[in-house]
Amino acid sequence: EVQLVESGGTLVQVGGSLTLSCAASGFTFDSYSMNWVRQAPGKGLEWVSHISSRSSMKYYADSVKGRFTISRDNAKNSLYLQMNSLRAEDTAVYYCARDHPEWVGSFDYWGQGTLVTVSS
Amino acid sequence: DIQMTQSPSSLSASVGDRVTITCRASQNINNYLNWYQLKPGTAPKLLIYAASSLQSGVPSRFSGSGSGTDFTLTISSLHPEDFATYYCQQSYSTMFNFGQGTKLEI
Numbered sequence: 166e167v168q169l170v171e172s173g174g175t176l177v178q179v180g181g182s183l184t185l186s187c188a189a190s191g192f193t194f195d196s197y198s199m200n201w202v203r204q205a206p207g208k209g210l211e212w213v214s215h216i217s218s219r220s221s222m223k224y225y226a227d228s229v230k231g232r233f234t235i236s237r238d239n240a241k242n243s244l245y246l247q248m249n250s251l252r253a254e255d256t257a258v259y260y261c262a263r264d265h266p267e268w269v270g271s272f273d274y275w276g277q278g279t280l281v282t283v284s285s
Numbered sequence: 286d287i288q289m290t291q292s293p294s295s296l297s298a299s300v301g302d303r304v305t306i307t308c309r310a311s312q313n314i315n316n317y318l319n320w321y322q323l324k325p326g327t328a329p330k331l332l333i334y335a336a337s338s339l340q341s342g343v344p345s346r347f348s349g350s351g352s353g354t355d356f357t358l359t360i361s362s363l364h365p366e367d368f369a370t371y372y373c374q375q376s377y378s379t380m381f382n383f384g385q386g387t388k389l390e391i
Binding site for chain 2: 209224260265
């Protein structure tokens, strides 16, 4: 069974830093591209970042470019999102999501999410 | 950036109704269009990928169509568990952005 479990969400101050983790199991992690997607309170889904299976390609939404860094450790079946210079508008539930094996850019499995609250 | 616009933003319907949600892209995205269902407190669920391919395990009452800039998600006969928020998403460019969502209410 495919499982994605996010962790690391907490309350952090404006301007602070935080690293989120996503532990993957039930599939061959190093064969799949992965993503982070977020949902701010009362708002819709926002794609945040994408990383290819071997980390050769990384993409970011304009809203986080230069502040967030996506990475992965295939030996540990883990995905990460390092978030710097956090803003109030980064407050959201952050989901990790697996790329569909047949259709890159569609996300077939998601975690339950971890809440990041950025407050002054 | 490719902008995705859904309509309507909200929709009231009844069990058994046929419902259609529309998604429009700001430029041609061929068939690089996906649909998701989101319920409060649960992980998003992929329903349709590549505009019309039904994701494994998704009931056949869900269907997708369209190509280019205009797409639709149709639920042929609403079940109680279908009341949720639906999002389209483009995967044509590497900014995999979503539409603003359509809330389907009883």
